[in-house]
Amino acid sequence: MPLDLKELRELLVALSQTDISELTLKSSDFELTVRRGDSSDGIGTERPSQETALSPSAGSHPTAIAAALPPLDAPRSQEPSPSAPPPHDRRLLEITSPMVGTFYRSPAPNDPPFVDVGDRIRTGQTVCIVEAMKLMNELESEVSGEVVEILLQNGDPVEFGQPLMRVNPG
Numbered sequence: 001m002p003l004d005l006k007e008l009r010e011l012l013v014a015l016s017q018t019d020i021s022e023l024t025l026k027s028s029d030f031e032l033t034v035r036r037g038d039s040s041d042g043i044g045t046e047r048p049s050q051e052t053a054l055s056p057s058a059g060s061h062p063t064a065i066a067a068a069l070p071p072l073d074a075p076r077s078q079e080p081s082p083s084a085p086p087p088h089d090r091r092l093l094e095i096t097s098p099m100v101g102t103f104y105r106s107p108a109p110n111d112p113p114f115v116d117v118g119d120r121i122r123t124g125q126t127v128c129i130v131e132a133m134k135l136m137n138e139l140e141s142e143v144s145g146e147v148v149e150i151l152l153q154n155g156d157p158v159e160f161g162q163p164l165m166r167v168n169p170g
């Protein structure tokens with residue numbers, strides 16, 4: 001049962017949302033063990049069927065491991081990562097993704113977006129959806145202010161901690 005990066009990423013995100021402390025997947029040519037807790041050997045692999053190396057230094061938390069994996073659509077060249085935020089005004093606050101998934105601005109394809117640039121938002125207001133493992137997770141703003149920048153388009157993949165929007169708290 002070979003896992004591709006997308007399936008592995010989804011598995012790790014799902015594990016991070018449970019109280020499972022250890023999971024082992026085995027097949028004739030692949031074995032993967034993921035452990036959560038204080039142990040320093042958070043990941044063990046034996047006889048991998050693909051050239052995917054996971055570093056224990058990424059931490060033993062599955063979300064940290066998922067964040068350490070290369071983006072699914074990462075270019076193979078040495079170009080700078082598109083998820084690296086450009087320099088911005090330090091007064092602006094960022095709304096970041098709490099999980100790996102897919103970004104959506106509206107609840108359905110033909111519905112208007114939750115927010116647009118220039119809209120005033122309040123704490124607790126739904127600003128977007130991040131889909132993870134076929135679950136639509138509505139993200140609520142933790143800040144109030146004016147949306148000055150939306151950094152992603154509908155359907156863009158997002159990483160844990162990746163900035164989604166910038167808000168002027170004034």
